[in-house]
Amino acid sequence: MPELPEVETIRQGLRPVLEGRRLVGAIQRRADLRRPFPDGFPERITGRSVVALRRRAKYLLADLDDGMTMLAHLGMSGRMLIHAALPNAFADHDHAVFITDEGKAVVFHDPRRFGLIDLAPTDGLERHPLLARLGPEPLDPGFSGRVLAEGLEGRRSPIKVALLDQRVVAGLGNIYASEALYASGIDPSRPAAEIGTEGCGRLAEAIRAVLERAIAAGGSSLRDYRAADGSLGYFQLGFAVYDREGRACPDCDCAPEVSGGVRRIVQGGRATFFCPRRQR
């Protein structure tokens, strides 16, 4: 379940291994993930150098020295793992391998295969079908309550559901949507368009703060997630509400046995966690 903070943590771990390095080999171990690998994928990246490793929303973007960019999305169970050398055996669900001129190997491992890899020209990358409709980057300086309010205009769905729509704001997933709503004191069931100027300001700031704290903690390790060096993030220890049904939220002095504590509801088919006392 890599969301923006997990992808950013992986990017930071991969940068020293990939940036400025030449790919001397690549291995593709199956025909497709969520969608097919690009035609001739291993041959097309072999011999290329990685100019920069960037991130857009939950996508990793590796700019190559031939004007192409490799896009990788980790889906829900995808990992990028660094090996000091090419492993002599692959594990189940190791789908692609990148070998650098230092002899290191980066393995794309994705049991559920909701991830994908594609190649597209760096020039005009923002028009790639997977990127074209993405909303604002929440950690960019231009992100604000005003920008968020624009994205929520006309939306009658609950604010929690709207926050998961990557066209509204790019990079939030189920965990950080719940956490950001808690931090801003907003009831996840409120209609998105009715949050108001002041609420959008608080929410935009909460989104930014939660994501930054999560990145500082190396992401959240639940089930599948590992950083590129194999390490675990620890932001899950800082969850205020996510996966904490029935427990006291950090800012409530009420005992769970009195108030019921954090509540779990289902919105758009996904779990939402919130504190009814703190979120209105």
Next chain:
DNA sequence: CTACCATCCTGGTTGC
């Protein structure tokens, strides 16, 4: 245009 639902996939957990 928005909303809603099914779909993809595997592994871990729960319930009998």
Next chain:
DNA sequence: TGCAACCAGGATGGTA
């Protein structure tokens, strides 16, 4: 203990 049912969920593509 075994096994089936269920759940986790990012994104898309279909239909209403």
